[in-house]
Every structure is written in structure tokens, then in C-alpha cells.
Amino acid sequence: MLNKQVYLDYTATTPVSPEVLEAMLPYFSEIYGNPSSVYSFSQKSRDAIEKARSQVAKALNADANEIYFTSSGTEADNWALKGVLERMRKAGKGDHLITTKIEHHAILHTANYLEKINNFKVTYLPVDEYGRVRLEDLKNAVTDKTVLVSIMFANNEVGTIEPVKEIGAFCRENKILFHTDAVQAAAHLDIDVKDLNIDLLSMSAHKMYGPKGIGALYIKSPLKFENFMHGGAQERGRRASTENIAGIVGFGAAMEILKSRLSEDRPRIAKLRDKLIKGILNKIPHAKLNGALGDERLPNNVNFSFIGVEGETLLLDLDMKGICASTGSACSSESLDPSHVLLALGLSHEMAHGSLRFTLGRYSTEDDIDYLLSVLPDIVARRRAMSPLWEDYLKQGADPGPISK
Ligand code: PLP
Numbered sequence: 001m002l003n004k005q006v007y008l009d010y011t012a013t014t015p016v017s018p019e020v021l022e023a024m025l026p027y028f029s030e031i032y033g034n035p036s037s038v039y040s041f042s043q044k045s046r047d048a049i050e051k052a053r054s055q056v057a058k059a060l061n062a063d064a065n066e067i068y069f070t071s072s073g074t075e076a077d078n079w080a081l082k083g084v085l086e087r088m089r090k091a092g093k094g095d096h097l098i099t100t101k102i103e104h105h106a107i108l109h110t111a112n113y114l115e116k117i118n119n120f121k122v123t124y125l126p127v128d129e130y131g132r133v134r135l136e137d138l139k140n141a142v143t144d145k146t147v148l149v150s151i152m153f154a155n156n157e158v159g160t161i162e163p164v165k166e167i168g169a170f171c172r173e174n175k176i177l178f179h180t181d182a183v184q185a186a187a188h189l190d191i192d193v194k195d196l197n198i199d200l201l202s203m204s205a206h207k208m209y210g211p212k213g214i215g216a217l218y219i220k221s222p223l224k225f226e227n228f229m230h231g232g233a234q235e236r237g238r239r240a241s242t243e244n245i246a247g248i249v250g251f252g253a254a255m256e257i258l259k260s261r262l263s264e265d266r267p268r269i270a271k272l273r274d275k276l277i278k279g280i281l282n283k284i285p286h287a288k289l290n291g292a293l294g295d296e297r298l299p300n301n302v303n304f305s306f307i308g309v310e311g312e313t314l315l316l317d318l319d320m321k322g323i324c325a326s327t328g329s330a331c332s333s334e335s336l337d338p339s340h341v342l343l344a345l346g347l348s349h350e351m352a353h354g355s356l357r358f359t360l361g362r363y364s365t366e367d368d369i370d371y372l373l374s375v376l377p378d379i380v381a382r383r384r385a386m387s388p389l390w391e392d393y394l395k396q397g398a399d400p401g402p403i404s405k
Helices: 018-024 041-060 073-090 105-116 135-141 164-173 245-283 311-320 340-344 349-353 366-385 388-395
Strands: 067-070 096-100 121-125 146-150 177-181 200-204 215-219 287-289 301-306 355-359
Touching (some): 041 245, 067 245, 073 105, 073 146, 073 177, 096 105, 135 164, 164 177, 311 355, 349 355
Parallel strands (some): 146 177
Antiparallel strands (some): 067 215, 287 301, 301 355
């Protein structure tokens, strides 16, 4: 029985850190009052929520009254898109959304729904081979009916960071609202919503050492649009449902801790990322790095395609060695379709199928990377030796390299 476990899937989710867990614990069975109740016992619950709201707001250079807690990043994305478009159409201002082909399904499927079921117009921008949106394409897509641009801050599969500052400036100049899905970016980058001209921003706590099932939407004041959850008057009348107090407290604590550690964690994680990228390129022939390079890539993301093999099989082999990785976004891992992100970057179906994503985090170590590099070349070589695809590839004249000979 193998005891070793190396977790390299921090983009799928992160563990709740011990400090965050400690902050949350009292809010399960000691301070459990419903924040909407009038007695003073509930004041402690209300105070805890407002403290967390300030912690999240401070990390974004936002005001506390601009933060609305949701049940997830997915809910924040749904709310932003549906809420703004419905309001804008009702007000006669327009019905056109611009987004990209590489968004998370929380955006893409919502945009599809708005387009197919509710007759909104949606433009899906292409990206370049590194996964970057071109400002020129955005400018060309705008019409007099464009009311919202939703472009992710950083991609969850290949880690590419989008030119958010330029996009924000363009949208502000043209009086178009700008939403960004920062579910991945917020865990690794400094984000200043004022400096970046962001109107709406989605986040999720479980990507930053907080609990699952809690997210937030930043809504620039005084922007008003349709509610998504209808019911009680929670979240200043804009998001109904009894608050997940422990989750909210955990989110606030996670955000504050993350911010205080960012300048130390980011370069350390980026160094491990670069070691892994270099190691794979040196040890595995015909390995293609997917996504952008250096500072245009999230510090924790490594995504490779290995021609001639299936990512799913490599995942099972890695699992046998105690290594947790991914072959696309966690949410689509039950689907056998190739990743829409890799296809948008111009990869063939074969290359997209042969992809592996390793994502690092606060608790990743040099030993984790060394261990992965000690087993992965052999795993890829063995699978290639059995693969008709790899055989075909070699017949085209490719040098098999030292390991696969
Ligand atoms: N947006 C991005 C970019 C993501 O990576 C994810 C989750 O992987 C989500 C949205 C959904 O967040 P949640 O799991 O909180 O619903």
C-alpha cells in the first residue's frame, strides 16, 4: 500500500489552512445566531460577517459595502451576467455580451443559456496561441448594444493572465461594464479594483485555503441590477438566504492571510513552477508547454501536452504513485471532450487529449517536484510505447528522444 501523497491540484481546490479552520470553528456551535434575528446574541454573527466583508474588501481596495457573499464562484458569475444583462435590456440600453472562448464553464454555460434561451447576443472572443485576448478583437466586437464585457482575470487550465488593466480602461472609456472572473487570480495576484477599472469581480474561498461553498461578487457602488437569489432581505436586500457565517468568516480570514503572505508565497511557488517546467522539458521529449510564459502566467500553473498519450491514462498512472493532478478543469473532468481552452489555443484534438495540469500551492515543496520528475518520464514513455498514435507520430520522422527509445 502506497502511503505517499503529493497534491498538485491546487487549482481544483485547496485545503482549509489551520488558521482559517480555527477562525471558523466558533461559528458552528457557539456563535450560531441567525444574523437576521433581533436579540443581542445575533449581533456577534452580524459583527463576524461585517468583519469578513471588510477583510475581503481591503484585499481588493474596495469598500466593504461593495462586497456581496454568494454560495460560490459559480453563483457570482451567474449573478453578474444574468443580473446585468436582464437589467440593461429592460432599461433599453442593449443586450450584447462580450466574453471569451476560454472562460470557465460557470461563465460559458451561463452565456450560452442567455443566448439560446433568453435571446441575448453573445460574442466569444478568440485568444492567441498563449491564451491571451487581443484588445483589437475586443474593440472590433463592440457594438452600440454592448452592455457587458466578461473576461477572466487568469485562466484555470493554462494559467494565462489576461491584460485586465487595458481591458478595464477600454471598457470604462466606452461606458461598458466590465466583469472579471478572478476565482483563480485572486489566490495569487494583487488585485486593485479601482486601479484596474473593474465593475464586477467574482471570487471563491476554496481556491485560497478557505472553505468550499462560499464566494463573493464585488459590485462597484452604486451599480444596481437584478437579484439572482430571491427571498429574504440578506446582503442588504440583494442576495437572499441565511448567511453561511462560518464560511464567510473563513473566507475573510483566508483572504487576509493570503494577502499578508503573497509577497513571500508567490516567488517561492513560481520558482517551483519553473523548476517543474524545466524538468519536464529536459526529461520528456516532445512535451509541449501550454499557456503563457513568465509573469503572464499564474505562479502555480504548469500545463503540458504529451503527444501520443491520453491525459486520463497518465492521471491513473500518477494516482498509482500517489500524485494528484488534473487533465483539464476539475469541473469538466467527467467529460471526455477535449478541453475547450486548449482547442481555443489552437491545439489539435490529439494534443489536447494528451494534456496534464499540475498546480502548486502554499504547501508544495521541492521534494514534491523531485518526486514527480522521478516518475513522470517513465510513465509517459511506457504509455507511448503502447500507443498507435505515438507510432504514427514517429513514422512522420519525429526523433523519439532518449527515454522512449
Ligand atoms: N471560475 C473559475 C475560473 C474557476 O476556476 C472555478 C472553479 O474551478 C469557478 C469559476 C467556479 O468556482 P466555484 O467552485 O466556487 O463554483
